[in-house]
Amino acid sequence: MLLISFLVATLFTLSTSKSLSLESEWASFKKNYDKTYSNPEEELYRQTIFHKNLELIEQHNEKATQGIHTYRLGITKFSDLTHDEMKSTGLIIDQEPSSVNAMHAKATKSKGKLPKSVDWRSKGILTKVKDQGICPACWAFATVAAIEAAYAQKNGKVVKLSEQNLIDCSEGAKGCKPYSVGMAYKYAQAKGIDAAKCYPYVSRKDTTEKSCRFNETCSEVKISKYAYIKAHNEEALEAAVSKQVVSATLDAEIQDFYLYNKEVVSHAVALVGYGTENGTPYWIFKNSWGEKWGEKGYGRLLRGNNTCGIVASVSFFPML
Numbered sequence: 001m002l003l004i005s006f007l008v009a010t011l012f013t014l015s016t017s018k019s020l021s022l023e024s025e026w027a028s029f030k031k032n033y034d035k036t037y038s039n040p041e042e043e044l045y046r047q048t049i050f051h052k053n054l055e056l057i058e059q060h061n062e063k064a065t066q067g068i069h070t071y072r073l074g075i076t077k078f079s080d081l082t083h084d085e086m087k088s089t090g091l092i093i094d095q096e097p098s099s100v101n102a103m104h105a106k107a108t109k110s111k112g113k114l115p116k117s118v119d120w121r122s123k124g125i126l127t128k129v130k131d132q133g134i135c136p137a138c139w140a141f142a143t144v145a146a147i148e149a150a151y152a153q154k155n156g157k158v159v160k161l162s163e164q165n166l167i168d169c170s171e172g173a174k175g176c177k178p179y180s181v182g183m184a185y186k187y188a189q190a191k192g193i194d195a196a197k198c199y200p201y202v203s204r205k206d207t208t209e210k211s212c213r214f215n216e217t218c219s220e221v222k223i224s225k226y227a228y229i230k231a232h233n234e235e236a237l238e239a240a241v242s243k244q245v246v247s248a249t250l251d252a253e254i255q256d257f258y259l260y261n262k263e264v265v266s267h268a269v270a271l272v273g274y275g276t277e278n279g280t281p282y283w284i285f286k287n288s289w290g291e292k293w294g295e296k297g298y299g300r301l302l303r304g305n306n307t308c309g310i311v312a313s314v315s316f317f318p319m320l
């Protein structure tokens with residue numbers, strides 16, 4: 001529970017005031033998360049869900065006060081979604097790729113030589129935290145984040161790349177549907193990825209399947225190879241993250257990740273560093289749920305113990 005509470009502490013903004021009326025909670029939720037609804041019926045429907053979620057939060061927090069739970073919950077941008085909507089997190093867990101082009105990054109025996117901490121946020125190679133919205137395409141965001149960083153490392157300039165390109169065009173992907181990080185890398189290697197400025201993200205609110213509009217002239221990056229790190233090797237993952245940003249997967253049964261009990265959460269993120277705080281080793285990951293989530297859009301996770309299944313499956317990084 002300690003592990004989970006460490007994570008959850010970074011996940012939720014605590015809802016503090018119980019005295020606020022439901023109406024004003026709803027109003028500030030909409031304002032905070034920039035929520036607009038297509039019609040009054042939709043809004044009423046969302047408001048009802050929000051109120052139910054608020055009740056669950058309060059019940060949970062009461063139990064936390066009594067010491068039954070070790071952490072508290074709060075309102076997130078997901079608080080107007082139902083259980084079923086939230087369950088679709090958008091990831092098919094990757095197996096080790098068979099492609100001859102994907103190299104296996106082995107554990108280095110140089111653990112002692114690795115830097116004690118790494119934070120790629122401070123190196124000016126990351127784009128701003130993005131917001132996937134209601135489209136379950138974490139796989140595209142985790143892939144693009146690592147490729148953007150590798151591109152900036154190599155070329156000394158930060159260019160936003162297009163997740164929409166991967167969502168619409170990756171072989172076998174069907175738009176805003178759960179899909180695989182490995183397959184997105186495979187596409188980026190075969191075709192490249194357009195710059196976001198000529199292939200902007202439109203699935204934030206509209207998840208209907210779109211046709212592929214890849215524009216070769218606008219293709220900013222083609223990766224020459226990509227590598228994978230086998231599951232259950234946190235040491236190899238650390239060695240990789242010490243050199244560059246890595247696309248990794250959280251795969252865990254997490255209590256109340258989205259307010260509800262015991263969900264199996266599979267979610268792809270970009271690992272952008274690691275460090276230690278008060279003797280507790282942690283990973284830093286870039287999420288794709290906007291800057292209001294977690295620590296300005298980033299999260300931290302205990303390192304060294306497969307926390308939240310961070311090494312339960314294969315991780316990937318690009319080589320340009």
Ligand SMILES: *[C@@H]1O[C@H](CO)[C@@H](O)[C@H](O)[C@H]1NC(C)=O
Binds near residue numbers: 198
């Ligand atoms: C492809 O990208 C180029 C360069 O940005 C642009 O001039 C051209 O109009 C684009 N073509 C299409 C079909 O969008």
Ligand SMILES: *[C@@H]1O[C@H](CO)[C@@H](O)[C@H](O)[C@H]1NC(C)=O
Binds near residue numbers: 003305
């Ligand atoms: C690592 O995980 C195991 C199994 O979940 C747990 O028993 C142990 O306390 C954890 N160790 C640390 C240092 O958190």
